[in-house]
Structure formats: C-alpha cells, structure tokens
Amino acid sequence: MPPTPHTTAAHRTAYRAELALDTGEFHEPRRPDCPWCGSRRLRTLLRTPDLLQHKPGTFVLEECRDCAHAFQNPRLTAEALAYYRRDFPQDTLPVRILRTRAGRGRHLAVARAMLPYPEPESWLDVGTGFGRFPAAAREVHPYTAFDGTDPSGRVERARALGRIEEAYRGRLPDLVERLRARYDVVSMLHHLEHSPDPREELRAALATLRPGGHLLVEVPDPGCWFGTLLGKWWLSYGQPRHLHLVPLSNLLDELDGLGCTVVCVDRCAPHVPYDLTGAVALRLAGRFAPVLAAPFALDHALAPLLRRTRFSNAYRVIARR
Known part of the structure; x- marks a missing residue:
C-alpha cells in the first residue's frame, strides 16, 4: 500500500527524532x-x-x-x-532497480531451473515476502503445493492472496521442528545475505527437506568484479541490511560437509543487469531519473558478455539431500 501524506509526515517526524x-x-x-x-x-x-x-x-x-x-x-x-x-522505501529508484531481480520473468526462470529434476509435490520458499515467487513458479509447476516463511506479516498477506497454501511467520531455524522432512524443494532466493547465521539457515533448510529433496539457493556473488569497481555504490553490498556475503566455494564446501550432492552450479543465468544503473541511482539519491537511461542501456547491452565473466553479480546452487 503506497504511503499517504499523513504517514509520510509521521515517518519524517520520527526520522528527525532518530537522527539524535x-x-x-x-x-x-x-x-x-x-x-x-x-x-x-x-x-x-x-x-x-x-x-x-x-x-x-x-x-x-x-x-x-x-x-x-x-x-x-x-x-x-x-x-x-x-x-x-522498517519503512523500507519501496518506491525509490534504487529499490525499484533491485526489484528487477524479483520480477515475474526472473521468477519464472528460477522455477524452470528445477524442471530437470523430479516434479515436487511440496515446495517451501524461505523469506517469501508477499509470495511473488511462488505465484510465478506455480505456472511452471502447476501440481506443486507452495508454502512460505517470512519474519514479517507479509507472508500472511501472501496466503490471503492465494499465492501460497501455508504461511509460517518467523525465521526458518525457529520453525524447523514443525516443518521437519516435509518438502521436496526448499528455495532461498537472495535470503542468506540477510541472515545473522547462514550456516544455521542451511542446516534448517536441509532438515525440512525429505530425503532426495533439493535445496535451491541464489545469492549475490561477493567475488563479482563490480564490487571492486563500484565500492560502496554496488547495490549488492546492501548495507546495512546485508549481514553476510558468502563466496561460492565456501557454500559448496558447507553443503558437502552437510552431506549434500551439488547437482547444479550456475554463475551466468542469475546475473541481473542493474549494477551500473544502481550505482548511479544511489549516487544521485534516486533523483534525475533521465540520467539513468545511459547506464541502463549499458547494463543490458553488456549483460550477454558480463554474465559469462566474473562481472556476473549472483550465483545459483542446487543441491540434493
């Protein structure tokens, strides 16, 4: 729901107090x-x-x-x-750019990544928010029951909208006993970077999988050369909301240590062409939208090449329990 003038004024008053x-x-x-x-x-x-x-x-x-x-x-x-x-500014240009990785087309592509594996009966989307991914993924997997977790009340809204069947409010490690060995697929899409303890999240995800089930993880790649090039203006650094950025090799070693078989590693398809556009939007504090046309065009023109290099800004891992 967009902010009203009344709520915006209240937030500004609160922020002035918080500056102290x-x-x-x-x-x-x-x-x-x-x-x-x-x-x-x-x-x-x-x-x-x-x-x-x-x-x-x-x-x-x-x-x-x-x-x-x-x-x-x-x-x-x-x-x-x-x-x-709190009060995350969904309508600012940098956030709208970030949300391009959460568009319907991107969600459909992620859902299709599971097509080579057995059709899941049940799927848990961790950190699902308003359930936009399950809503899109159902088009690819029409016979799958999708559930979701989220620390906020957004997950309950997702259930009310019919995007998921069961809504679980809270952190997955706190819900694991209720959900143990229940799912064929657990997805964590740009979730681990927000977690205080990524290893705890991974263990909880595997505990909710049935034997032979699949874990699907997609995260920003801290080895992306855009991080070096752009510094604090790289959107994927995401301070102060991103607590951990896990290198691919570390995640693979952890999954191996947890007894998983990694069946897919992809550093190309998860790349979203927004790095230069996002940096300019951050630098300009979301003003002067017309200025973003040039970096936007450059991001998309270079994407077919960059996604095959270390400029790719995300990676995807699929592992079987």
Whole structure:
C-alpha cells in the first residue's frame, strides 16, 4: 500500500527524532575473527552510510583474507536491524532497480531451473515476502503445493492472496521442528545475505527437506568484479541490511560437509543487469531519473558478455539431500 501524506509526515517526524540516536548502541561488539572459518586475518572492504534510506549510522563490511567471506563487522543488533528494515522505501529508484531481480520473468526462470529434476509435490520458499515467487513458479509447476516463511506479516498477506497454501511467520531455524522432512524443494532466493547465521539457515533448510529433496539457493556473488569497481555504490553490498556475503566455494564446501550432492552450479543465468544503473541511482539519491537511461542501456547491452565473466553479480546452487 503506497504511503499517504499523513504517514509520510509521521515517518519524517520520527526520522528527525532518530537522527539524535546514539548509533553506537546499534551494534554488537566487533568480532576479531571470521564467522565462517575463524581466521583473524581480516581486511576492511568498505565503510558506508545507509545509502537507501539515509538513516543515521556508519557500517563496515570486512572480508576474510583466508576464505574471502564478507560480513558486517560490527554487526547490527536484532533491534537495530529491524529499525533499518522498517519503512523500507519501496518506491525509490534504487529499490525499484533491485526489484528487477524479483520480477515475474526472473521468477519464472528460477522455477524452470528445477524442471530437470523430479516434479515436487511440496515446495517451501524461505523469506517469501508477499509470495511473488511462488505465484510465478506455480505456472511452471502447476501440481506443486507452495508454502512460505517470512519474519514479517507479509507472508500472511501472501496466503490471503492465494499465492501460497501455508504461511509460517518467523525465521526458518525457529520453525524447523514443525516443518521437519516435509518438502521436496526448499528455495532461498537472495535470503542468506540477510541472515545473522547462514550456516544455521542451511542446516534448517536441509532438515525440512525429505530425503532426495533439493535445496535451491541464489545469492549475490561477493567475488563479482563490480564490487571492486563500484565500492560502496554496488547495490549488492546492501548495507546495512546485508549481514553476510558468502563466496561460492565456501557454500559448496558447507553443503558437502552437510552431506549434500551439488547437482547444479550456475554463475551466468542469475546475473541481473542493474549494477551500473544502481550505482548511479544511489549516487544521485534516486533523483534525475533521465540520467539513468545511459547506464541502463549499458547494463543490458553488456549483460550477454558480463554474465559469462566474473562481472556476473549472483550465483545459483542446487543441491540434493
């Protein structure tokens, strides 16, 4: 529902009050080691403010020199993360650009990636939001029952709209006992980067799968060369809302350690051509929309080439339990 003048004025009043907050209290203590491999050889990738909502605070993304895992350090507390995710500006240009990866065409392509495998009877979409992916995926898998999880009330709205059959509000690790061994497919589409503990999410996802079921993961690729080229203006860094960016090799090793068989790795198809457009939109704070025509055209013209190089901005993994 679009904001009304009344709600917009109320939000602005609240934001003015929040500008006086001590943002140092928003963070947990800085950790001296990598949360993925334990190495203490860390380097700072970037420091940035909130470029989407312009709420107060500065955020640091660090990278492990040994395993290349990138993570927010110090990390936001749960309460602070909820604050930065609240009132997310869905109608700003940068967010609309981000949502191009969540359009119907993209969702259909992801759903088709599961066609080579047995037709699933049941599918759980983790972090489903308003259920747009299940709504599109049903066109490809018409005999599949789609359910969804989400920490917010959006998942209940998705059920009310008929996009999913069962709605589970909360984090998947907290729901796993209710959902154990229930699904043939579990999808996590641009979800792990928002999780405080990606490994916990992966273990929970596998626990909800039936033996022989498939886990479908799609995430930003922290090895994408656009990150180096654009720095804090790269949309996929997503500070302060992205807590972890997992390199492909780390995810593959983790799935292997959990007893999975990786049946598909794709660094081409998940690429969405929005990197240059998003950087310009962030730099201009969403103003001067006509200026975006040139980077938009360049993103799309280069996409067939870039998706086959390390400029590809996302990857997809399908693993069988």
